[in-house]
Amino acid sequence: MKPCCQSCLPDRTINPTIGKRPQAGRISIIEMSAVRDQVQICVVNGNTAPEALSETFDEFRNRIHQPHSLLPLWLSKLSRRVPKQLTHAEKKAALPMTVLNPATLHFDDCSNEQSDASIPIGRICGAARLNIKVKQSATLSNGATRVESDPPMSNEYSHIVVGAGSVGSAAAYWLSQRGAERVLVLEQYDLLHQNGSFSDHSRIIRRVYPSTDYVRLSDAMFDAWSHVESASGLPLYTKTGGLDLAEIGTTGYGYVEKSRATLDALGIPYEDLNAVDIRRRFPQWRVSDDTEAIWQADSGILDIRRSVSAHISLALAAGVEFRGNARVENIDMADNGVTVQTATEEFHADRIVVAVGSWLGTLMGDLGLSFNLTLSQEQVTYFSSKSLSSFTPDRHPIWIHHAPNDVYYGFPVYGEAATKVARDMRSRFINSEDRVFEGDDIEGELLAEYLREHLPDAAGPSLLHRTCVYDMPPDRGFVLDTLPGHPHVAVFNGAGHAGKFSSLMGQILADLQTTGSTPHPIAPFTLNRPAIADPNYDRTFTLPAPAVH
Template sequence: MALYDAVVVGAGIEGSATAYNLAKNGQRTLLLEQFPLPHSRGSSHGQSRITRVAYGKDDHYANMMKEGGKLWRELERESGTSLFLNCGCLAVGTPDNPFIKGTISSLARHRVNHDVLSYKNLQNRYPMLSLPPDHVGVLDYSGGVLMADKALQAFQKMYVRYGGELRDGEKVINIIPGSDVTIITSKGQYKARKLVLTVGPWATKLLPQLGIHIPLKVVLISVLYWKEKTAGEFSSDRFPAFIHDGEDIHVYALPSLEYPGHVKVCLHVGPVTNPDSRDKADTREVITEMQQYVSKYMPSLKSTPSIIETCMYTNTPDKQFVLDHHPAWKNIIIGAGFSGHGFKLSPVVGKVLSEMVMDKSPSYDLAPCQIDRLIQPKSQL
């Protein structure tokens, strides 16, 4: 049986970015994916994701994002694929909202070009929005949209070009830790010096088999597309990526890109679900809430979604990632709990996880992402 330097389980954006970095650094790497590629059953599919630099109190992510932008451009050059649309990212809320205050502070601290917009400025620049008069806006000129499916395919394409081996439609059945790790799948058996687990929502099922009990929560996000009443009003040259944060509002939107004349507007939360039976989750409350939101704040859109898709978030209680070694088996490395904001950081996550595989000091302080902050005694489960 061949011995790999590393096996990466899970070919979503984090796993594919990790495998890409490993192969690029000369590591003999196998990337395993349980579903046939491409697929829409996890957290990395779809055409678009918001990207931005500001991270308020989570300054370690803002530091990562500064390099993340450079790494996305490097992947664009390597793969010959356009992955980033620089249309800006607009955050709106009340001036005393912690998210708004944190965004302004982060952008200023990291010297990112931005504007703070009064209510009148918001009305003038974005007449398609109907926001409350106590709102202000923060426009991050460095933000915009990542082309998600193309980004995932670019990582996988370059991974294979660098000599990596990719096997899809192959589910991991069992993992046997040891000085070398044995991975048993639905189709075979492999050995690796190091194992990386980037399995998204399935971390809730796989990690307990390895004795790790952490409070990950999988939620189903309804990805909703709403038709413009006036064609072109929400095009990317008029409407940036958008985040509306408030006491009871956690909404994001992207300009009309995927479907002609349709705008993606979604609630950032959803019902808890099982990744193996996610379609059983009841999303009626989310749809109703979003219909009310669109009618009130985006009256330039029709108030019933034309297209409904789904995605899953795997949330940690503090919304911080898990980037760490297994507490007992240091040759098993875990990337989990990306909490709906990990996609844009995936080039840096992949770099950091690959550094851990290669026994290098990580490029960033990973103290906020250590797994022991979340491990629960079985009596508390």
């Protein structure tokens, strides 16, 4: 086998002094990994294209035991000048090594020590720091010698994601798919905890919105979920179709009219139903004669908890590191990176994604954000009944009733042996520290009263309550942007309706923090729009009317 270095170094014998460091200010660039029984070496000499060598462990062992082994040459002579500032990728590529004895050097990917016990072991895995000091050698039980060195700077990452909820976990997964080198996710609670908006079973997924800003993203939204379902093997989307109902002449009917205009503008198919149509197709309903509805066939249920599980599992398998119970207490932004502090550790990264949902307010000062973020304590209730079989996903859709005084929404039987009902944005405004994680029977009775009037066969004893918190800018629109002057810092806020879009939002955040741009239309969600930039913007919590072209 022809050594790869013969193509990039003079063909002459060099006898480097083993145990000496490379010259001050110069570092060796070498990437080494072990996969099963193969040793793979990649070396770079200045601006020369990488050269690769792959051979079996036996061949490698024979090579390093030869009197004139070229391995010390690769370690000590392939070098370049160190710039003052290095990115994480450059640091990882730069490995200044002191080789005490080439016969005691073995490298691996930190998971391969059992590959061949006869190979001398000297670990250099994960060497991401610039000054590795060789310490005392230790003799292992098999007689091999391990070269001990200072541990690598394990708290340095290419990307940090703050929050492992529906969007944070998605961002972590999509970063791994976009080639991010070393990703850390910091979550203040346990992974898959019960305190977040994803802790329940289901969220509505739909195309029906009164704003083209969101409907334009719906194709990509469904595509993202299809990808995650395929990659994870886990069903996430249950298609039920969906009803948006309202009484003619009410404020809620205006929402339905705007939604029709949006769907028409973008060519999304739907059906208009009058009260007779609704009763005939869905006899479970009791509606007034002046009720109309939009029926859109693609609506359904997103299993939000499964979605977070899928994103985390896929990200873990791709090498993303997760730290649970690691609440971020401070983010310090510099021109070329960030420093993130928890109660016990400090982490450094080139780029960061902040997706902490309704806990964003605690970090807004660190991020230089000052827009009005309103929190509303929400509740859903599951109801038992004698007629649950009439409300299975194949017999009854998801629905949103834009009633005269409130907006109610509900689900067929899913996740629990019960139907689920809630009010949207019930305006129980709170501070972050006042949130509760248990519902109450008062709200449950209000929802039961609604069922008795409009869906009497679903009305029955309450099975359980669950809570979540809406986190809303004044216009209730998403915030999806990088910070002005800090393009390496991305932030997301979901305004209480991002669950359905969470995988796509994670994908877009990964785009912004790997390539600097995204093909998806996100201009309406920037930090410089009036609802965010103007401190006096009225808190309407109303999405903009459709832009019909």
